Amino acid sequence: MAVDAETQFHVLAVDDSLIDRKLIERLLKNSSYQVTTVDSGSKALELLGLRDEETDPPSASLEQQEIEVNLIITDYCMPGMTGYDLLKRIKGSSSLKDIPVVIMSSENVPSRINRCLEGGAEEFFLKPVQLSDMKKLKPHLLKGKSKEHQQETEQEQEQEDNNNISSSSSSSTDSNTSINNSNKRKAMDEGLSPEGTSSNTTNGNKKRKAIDGGGLSLERTRPRFSSSSLTVV
Amino acid sequence: MGKYSSWDFKKRDHDAKVNMNGDASVQVDKRRGRICEHADICKGYLDDQFNQIEELQDEVSPNFVEEVVALFFKDSSRLLANIERVLEKYPRDFSRLDSLMYQLIGSVSSIGALRMKNECTSFRDHCSDGNLEGCKRSFQKVKREYTTLKQKLEKYFQWLRQAGPVEQATNSRK
Numbered sequence: 001m002a003v004d005a006e007t008q009f010h011v012l013a014v015d016d017s018l019i020d021r022k023l024i025e026r027l028l029k030n031s032s033y034q035v036t037t038v039d040s041g042s043k044a045l046e047l048l049g050l051r052d053e054e055t056d057p058p059s060a061s062l063e064q065q066e067i068e069v070n071l072i073i074t075d076y077c078m079p080g081m082t083g084y085d086l087l088k089r090i091k092g093s094s095s096l097k098d099i100p101v102v103i104m105s106s107e108n109v110p111s112r113i114n115r116c117l118e119g120g121a122e123e124f125f126l127k128p129v130q131l132s133d134m135k136k137l138k139p140h141l142l143k144g145k146s147k148e149h150q151q152e153t154e155q156e157q158e159q160e161d162n163n164n165i166s167s168s169s170s171s172s173t174d175s176n177t178s179i180n181n182s183n184k185r186k187a188m189d190e191g192l193s194p195e196g197t198s199s200n201t202t203n204g205n206k207k208r209k210a211i212d213g214g215g216l217s218l219e220r221t222r223p224r225f226s227s228s229s230l231t232v233v
Numbered sequence: 234m235g236k237y238s239s240w241d242f243k244k245r246d247h248d249a250k251v252n253m254n255g256d257a258s259v260q261v262d263k264r265r266g267r268i269c270e271h272a273d274i275c276k277g278y279l280d281d282q283f284n285q286i287e288e289l290q291d292e293v294s295p296n297f298v299e300e301v302v303a304l305f306f307k308d309s310s311r312l313l314a315n316i317e318r319v320l321e322k323y324p325r326d327f328s329r330l331d332s333l334m335y336q337l338i339g340s341v342s343s344i345g346a347l348r349m350k351n352e353c354t355s356f357r358d359h360c361s362d363g364n365l366e367g368c369k370r371s372f373q374k375v376k377r378e379y380t381t382l383k384q385k386l387e388k389y390f391q392w393l394r395q396a397g398p399v400e401q402a403t404n405s406r407k
Contacts, residue, residue, distance in 0.1 A: 017336070019304045019343045026289045026297060077335075106339055128282050128343045131289070 008034040009141050010067070014044045014074035014086065015104070024073065024104075024129060031134040036067060041081030041089075044072065050093055069099060070141050073125075076105035076112065084116060091120040100140035104129055278385055282345030302386050305344045309379060312337040316372060324365055331360040337375075349378040 011033045013024045021037045028035045038044050049066040072090065076083040083103050090096045103116045106127040113124045122140045125133050275283065290297040316333045319326060338353045352374045359367030 017339050017343070018308055019301060019340050022301055022304055023286070023289075023343055026294060029293075030289060030291075106342055127339070128285070128345075130285060 008032060009070045009145075010034040010036070011137075012044060012047065012067070012069040012072045013037045014039075014041060014072065014078070014083070016040060016075065016078045020075065020104075020127065027129060027131060027134055028073075030131065031137070033137075036069070041074070041078060041083070041086035044074070044086060045089060048090075048096055050089065050096065070144055071100045071102065071137060073102040073104060073137075075127075076103050076116070077107070084119060087116065087119050087121055098144060100144055102137065102140075275385070275389075278346065278348055278382060280345045280347045282342065284345075286344065299390060301344065302390075305340055306383065308340045309337060312340070313376060313379065320369065320372065325363075327360045327363055327368075330368060331357055334360065346378075346382050349375065349382055352378050 011028050015021045016039050025035050074083040087101050100122045102123045103121045104125045334356050341350045356371040
């Protein structure tokens with residue numbers, strides 16, 4: 001359905017435990033995020049478009065489906081690539097380094113926590129992860145969003161300046177953008193998010209109701225997020 | 234089994250529990266099918282984490298608790314079988330035993346199974362001490378706790394089914 005509605009934040013959850021994947025997925029969906037779950041760091045990198053050179057030969061990369069995510073939440077202790085290893089790979093990648101990463105662990109080891117935070121993780125959650133922990137994700141998601149939006153706006157601004165001699169349309173685009181930003185932030189704070197174009201229809205229906213009441217209208221010139229809800233186990 | 238052995242669900246009508254509509258004698262949150270908070274079934278066996286799981290069940294995910302519990306049984310029985318095998322074949326491989334138990338503790342914590350978690354932790358302590366007899370004793374306790382927990386959870390789901398279908402909430406979530 002072609003509307004101006006913003007797509008949801010997309011979170012990639014990485015955990016080798018079947019139960020924990022199920023729990024984190026529900027927690028995230030409950031908070032109105034689109035979720036993809038994988039059971040290993042190397043699968044996560046594949047999905048993100050970074051090959052794990054140790055395990056994947058170059059020919060395997062042709063069939064990979066790449067997704068775009070707004071946040072990665074990963075278990076620390078996993079066989080093969082740990083959550084910390086995954087963190088370092090992401091922060092070391094020019095295309096992925098700005099994606100906020102959150103680490104989860106069942107063990108409360110201060111040196112581990114510090115290492116992860118120093119390695120670039122935004123948060124460290126102790127397992128079992130709670131509903132209340134989900135609220136801590138929002139500021140990181142919004143920060144990433146407004147940074148991207150700002151970059152986009154600057155690009156659009158440049159284009160406008162180049163194409164348009166008259167100043168009135170540029171300034172109205174600006175003011176629309178800033179109003180939209182604040183509306184968006186308010187919506188996020190209220191725990192609403194605009195309907196995604198994905199097949200996640202039940203969530204979509206609930207949110208449609210909320211939006212109609214809120215009167216949001218966001219303009220997006222291009223879709224940014226993958227709209228399919230993919231679970232790779 | 235202690236005090237729980239006298240708990241007989243068939244005699245629920247005689248139990249003095251606060252009831253909601255004057256129907257069932259065990260308080261059932263019909264909107265969410267949540268009873269664990271109020272029923273003795275869970276005391277000591279399942280902690281607040283289980284309540285959190287119940288909280289996550291709603292009209293969007295109406296069978297969530299059952300699904301998680303099913304996963305837990307599947308995952309745990311696999312891990313328990315592995316630990317049993319390692320204890321038989323490679324009894325002194327404490328690092329492997331510890332690693333398997335670490336995984337089991339993860340699942341057990343995630344579901345909120347307090348007593349089982351404590352026994353699992355004991356097992357890991359024996360592993361660090363290199364105490365094989367301690368490990369074996371502890372493992373028997375872990376298996377007993379698992380069996381008891383399984384029985385309790387099966388009763389819990391029986392309760393839910395008997396209490397009737399979960400009512401759909403009329404308001405959407407905040």
